[in-house]
Amino acid sequence: MIGSRVVALGHYQPSKVLTNEDLSAMVDTTDEWIRTRVGIRTRRIAADDETVDQMAARAAEKALANAGMDAAEIDLVIVATCTAWDRSPNMAARVARRLGIPGPVALDLSVACSGFTHALGTADSLIRAGTATKALVVGAEKLSAFTDWTDRTTCVLVGDGAGAAVLTASEEPGVAPPVWGSVPEMSEVVRIEGDPARFAQDGQRVFRWATTVLPDIARSACEKAGVTPEDLAAVVLHQANLRIIEPVAQKIGAVNAIVARDVVESGNTSAASIPIALSKLLEREEITPGAPILLFGFGGGMAYAGQVIRCP
Secondary structure (H helix, E strand, C coil): CCEEEEEEEEEECCCEEEEHHHHHCCCCCCHHHHHHHHCCCEEEECCCCCCHHHHHHHHHHHHHHHHCCCHHHCCEEEEECCCCCCCCCCHHHHHHHHHCCCCCEEEEECCHHHHHHHHHHHHHHHHHCCCCCEEEEEEEEEHHHHCCCCCHHHHCCECEEEEEEEEEEECCCCECCCEEEECHHHCCCEEEECCCCEEEECHHHHHHHHHHCHHHHHHHHHHHHCCCHHHCCEEEECCCCHHHHHHHHHHHCCCCCEECCCHHHHCECHHHHHHHHHHHHHHCCCCCCCCEEEEEEECHHHEEEEEEEECC
């Protein structure tokens, strides 16, 4: 076995919908102000007693069902999250317990908004190394628990949810090597810190970096996969801001690609945003099986990771 491929995805979002009109009754904002600046119309907010691992397990169950696999077949679980409330046991171990997975490698990755693409690259590397054969990769976040709901600059952005992918070893690799790294001098531009810990960001600095630097890095991910931007069937960027997603996709040169715009209805769900958006595209059968898809995450700690995968 020389590589891995994604065989299925699944997602879960809480039932509570928070609209821009709802927010305008909470803070000094309007629907027009929010849509003009970030493109968001609605977002999903978890119940007080709904946990990160519960949402992660729900998404994972759906992904396994879509793959036609039993949880017992999984030997590696990676959960990407920056909103785990407890230190131990980690989310991956809790998800494995909820799903009844016997004895997997269970790892958490805390890389915020690029967590899912980091986790996907890690799982692929472990499969290529021969130390895993079937992996469950999940991005799950409860950002609402770390949000100042009186701060109109951040509370209008966040949403909760989870997305999951199932990877298997394959003689025909469907996950290209990632392009990943970080910008240490910008590590503070997106953060969750303080007591109580609260989400904060320098949105203008993120915007400038994403719209000027990110396109070249994303094109290098295409080069690693042996495809051109024109070959891409879909582009799924971290769903941070529609004013970032649309110009970046254009600058990458993905002229024939479907561009995921799930931020409009889901808000910014950090590590969950890419798998949620991709799962919805697959659910709607908008991408041909086997077609190349660019995934690219960026944000917290100013870390980034992206790769091209083949549509399951």
